[in-house]
Amino acid sequence: MSTSPEKPSSRRSLLTWFSGAALAGSAAISAIANFVFMKPRATYGQPSRYLIGRPDDYPTGTRISVDARRICVVREGQKLAVISTICTHLGCTVGISDTGFACPCHGSRYDQDGNVTGGPAPKSLAWYRVQLAPNGELEVDTNAQVNQGTYYNL
Amino acid sequence: MSTAAPPPTEPAAAARKTGGFLPGVLGLPKTIWDSVFRHSLPDSDLGAAQTSFSNFFLHIHPVKVHKNTLRPMYTLGLGVMSFVTFVVLTVTGILLMFYYVPSTTQAYDRMLDLRGSVAFGTVLRNLHRWSAHAMVAIVALHMARVFLTGSYKRPREFNWIVGCVLFLLTLFASFTGYLLPWDQLAFWAITVGTAIAGYAPLIGAKIQFLLLGDQAVGQEALLRFYVLHVVVLPAIITLMVAIHFWRIRKDGGLSRSPEADAVSPAGNLKVQLVNEAGAGKPTFGLMGFVRGPFTKVGNVPDNAVYSWPNLLVAELFVFVITIAALLVVSLLFNAPLEEPVNALHPPNPAKAPWYFLGLQELVSYSAFWGGVGVPGIEVLLLMLVPYIDRKVSGVGKWFARERFLANTLFLTFAFLNVVFIIIGTFFRGPNWALVSPF
Numbered sequence: 092m093s094t095s096p097e098k099p100s101s102r103r104s105l106l107t108w109f110s111g112a113a114l115a116g117s118a119a120i121s122a123i124a125n126f127v128f129m130k131p132r133a134t135y136g137q138p139s140r141y142l143i144g145r146p147d148d149y150p151t152g153t154r155i156s157v158d159a160r161r162i163c164v165v166r167e168g169q170k171l172a173v174i175s176t177i178c179t180h181l182g183c184t185v186g187i188s189d190t191g192f193a194c195p196c197h198g199s200r201y202d203q204d205g206n207v208t209g210g211p212a213p214k215s216l217a218w219y220r221v222q223l224a225p226n227g228e229l230e231v232d233t234n235a236q237v238n239q240g241t242y243y244n245l
Numbered sequence: 246m247s248t249a250a251p252p253p254t255e256p257a258a259a260a261r262k263t264g265g266f267l268p269g270v271l272g273l274p275k276t277i278w279d280s281v282f283r284h285s286l287p288d289s290d291l292g293a294a295q296t297s298f299s300n301f302f303l304h305i306h307p308v309k310v311h312k313n314t315l316r317p318m319y320t321l322g323l324g325v326m327s328f329v330t331f332v333v334l335t336v337t338g339i340l341l342m343f344y345y346v347p348s349t350t351q352a353y354d355r356m357l358d359l360r361g362s363v364a365f366g367t368v369l370r371n372l373h374r375w376s377a378h379a380m381v382a383i384v385a386l387h388m389a390r391v392f393l394t395g396s397y398k399r400p401r402e403f404n405w406i407v408g409c410v411l412f413l414l415t416l417f418a419s420f421t422g423y424l425l426p427w428d429q430l431a432f433w434a435i436t437v438g439t440a441i442a443g444y445a446p447l448i449g450a451k452i453q454f455l456l457l458g459d460q461a462v463g464q465e466a467l468l469r470f471y472v473l474h475v476v477v478l479p480a481i482i483t484l485m486v487a488i489h490f491w492r493i494r495k496d497g498g499l500s501r502s503p504e505a506d507a508v509s510p511a512g513n514l515k516v517q518l519v520n521e522a523g524a525g526k527p528t529f530g531l532m533g534f535v536r537g538p539f540t541k542v543g544n545v546p547d548n549a550v551y552s553w554p555n556l557l558v559a560e561l562f563v564f565v566i567t568i569a570a571l572l573v574v575s576l577l578f579n580a581p582l583e584e585p586v587n588a589l590h591p592p593n594p595a596k597a598p599w600y601f602l603g604l605q606e607l608v609s610y611s612a613f614w615g616g617v618g619v620p621g622i623e624v625l626l627l628m629l630v631p632y633i634d635r636k637v638s639g640v641g642k643w644f645a646r647e648r649f650l651a652n653t654l655f656l657t658f659a660f661l662n663v664v665f666i667i668i669g670t671f672f673r674g675p676n677w678a679l680v681s682p683f
Contacts, residue, residue: 126455134459158589180612181440182461183433183591195593196437197609198677210677211609 142228143221146171146245154203156187162219162231163187165203170242173231174205175217185216192216204239215239293551303557307494309549310556313501313641319394320499322563323387328486329567330380335479337373345425347471349464352427353585360582367579374580376571377419381600384415392630392655395640395648396500402631404492407485409628414482416600421474423598424467432586433595435470436462441608441616449617461588502641505548593675602669603662609677623658 141160149155149166156163156176161184163174176185176192183196191208192201200209205216220235221243282300287293294308313319344363345355359366388408391397397405424435439462443453458465493499550556583592597605607615630651639645644652674680 129455129458130451131458131465135465136459136461136463161589181437181608183436183595184589193676195591195676196433196595197605211612211615213612 139234140230140232142224142226142230143173145228146223154187158184160231162233163192164221164229167242169245171221171229171245172242173219173221175219175233177217178212179207179214179216180210180212206239287553290551293553296553297551303553305490306552306556307498308552310552311498311501311505312548312550313505314499315550315555315559317559319501319641319643321386321390322559322566323383323390325560325563326567327380327384327387329564330376330383330571331482331486333376333568333571334373334380337369337376338475338479340369341373342475347425347467349427349467349586352425352467356426356428356582368575371575371578371580372571375574375578377422378599379571380415381419384412385600388412388627389655389659393652394500394643395645395651397631398500398637398640399631399635401492401496401500404489404496405631406628407489407492409624411482411485411489413624414478414485418474418478418482419598419600421470421478424462424470425474426582427467427586428583429586429592430581430583430596432462432588433591434597434601435466436591437595437597437605437608438601439466441604441612444613444616446617500641505641594673594677596669596673599666599670603665606665606669606673609673 137160143157143160143162143164146166149164149171151166151168154163154165161176163176165172165174177183178185178194178196178199180194180197180199183194185192185194185199185201188200190200191203192205194200194210194212198210199207199212201212201216202208205218207213207215218237218239218241220232220237221229223243223245224230284292284296284299287296297303297306297308341359344359344366346352356370359370363369391405391408420435420438423438424431439453439456442456443449445452454460456466456469457463458469596602604615604620607619609615611618634651636647639647671682672679
């Protein structure tokens with residue numbers, strides 16, 4: 092039986108196919124590598140856990156906006172909570188209003204607990220975990236969100 | 246080709262023949278000049294053709310263009326105008342780079358220095374800012390022209406897509422440039438803009454993080470936007486513009502109606518071959534070969550004129566008018582510079598640049614639909630339109646009756662966008678509440 096004339100050409104096409112796949116694969120890996128490169132492994136921004144001072148700095152019955160941290164510290168009696176003032180719509184800093192919070196950018200409004208009462212905001216403001224650090228200061232962890240209405244008992 | 250070219254004179258060659266050293270040295274400037282500029286200013290048709298053909302910068306033009314291309318009321322010069330604004334932006338941008346530092350602690354001071362201590366600093370920054378705004382507007386108008394004359398149809402479908410990509414790149418280049426002054430306007434517009442990107446499904450948050458290089462707008466974001474703005478985007482835009490121009494020629498020049506190609510019966514035009522070499526055996530060269538409606542063989546008469554000087558003068562005219570307008574605006578109006586960034590207090594209301602205010606208005610109803618859904622659908626529809634609307638009738642005429650539906654849809658979208666931009670610009674006050682501008 093003689094060698095079929097298709098044999099060499101099919102081997103060639105297989106090699107061509109492999110080469111093409113190898114080139115395309117390399118290109119894809121390079122592209123992915125670029126995205127990996129672009130994604131920073133360490134960021135230089137603010138730490139997610141920080142101290143905000145002693146409980147005495149926040150007298151009972153007050154709602155104090157800590158602008159630098161973009162949080163609002165709420166104290167009622169011996170209970171204390173930290174609510175984010177980052178608007179859930181597009182990241183502007185909300186201000187404290189008579190009825191709760193109001194966003195200057197697109198008019199989102201929230202009540203005292205951060206529930207949406209108007210405007211385009213899709214969800215309520217985040218509540219962060221807060222507790223006393225060993226040195227007697229309050230420590231906020233913005234990576235740890237707690238359920239709305241979860242107060243820390245001093 | 247009615248007139249024969251005069252026999253070419255080559256003084257350098259003549260000098261070599263005479264063999265004189267002195268004539269050779271004396272002829273050196275002319276020799277160098279001739280080696281750079283192969284043709285003197287043309288005084289014949291052949292010269293006009295050869296001038297376009299042998300000059301790198303003119304070679305982007307065809308030797309001849311259709312008369313329809315030169316009708317000001319057809320193109321309104323918007324394509325050339327877009328390109329001129331891009332050139333102005335490139336030149337002023339490179340100059341501004343000499344004095345700018347992409348650092349959160351220095352950027353704003355450098356803006357003040359441009360005003361206070363850099364020669365021509367104010368007018369350069371004004372030119373750059375107003376040209377950027379002009380480019381967005383002109384590219385959008387250019388797109389409208391192409392749509393309303395049905396010019397995206399076969400065989401120009403792909404060039405329409407290149408144009409759509411260029412429009413998006415223009416917006417993105419403008420958006421990245423917006424952050425660089427590092428003033429309140431910049432900071433909050435980018436905070437809002439990147440948050441909109443975060444609403445894209447699945448990959449939104451990742452895109453936002455990649456763009457900012459951090460969780461919030463800060464030094465990383467400034468550096469990233471700077472690199473995108475001065476290197477990445479201009480390089481991509483330049484490449485796409487080259488493809489855009491090249492495609493025009495491959496698609497047979499600018500669009501025109503079939504009537505524009507109608508000519509008197511062929512047959513009574515004599516073609517005279519011109520012997521280019523001068524003496525001896527006649528030699529002829531095939532100068533170029535273009536497929537499609539521009540291919541002309543022998544005795545087909547056409548409605549074309551030589552690019553030199555007709556097209557070049559038209560382009561020069563648009564160039565001068567555009568630059569003059571930009572200069573006048575830049576001398577009369579200063580580019581805005583607000584307070585330095587204060588990440589704690591957004592201005593109220595915090596408004597995006599005007600061309601995004603339509604989107605911001607939509608975003609104030611629904612972040613997803615305003616920021617991702619509606620613009621996504623609009624871009625997709627725009628890109629696909631040559632493949633959806635495939636009838637070839639009505640090409641090359643403004644508001645052709647055959648294209649009533651397509652044009653009406655396009656104008657409706659455009660009109661709604663303009664209405665939203667006007668509402669966002671003039672009718673929105675503190676807390677994005679409706680206010681009256683009057």
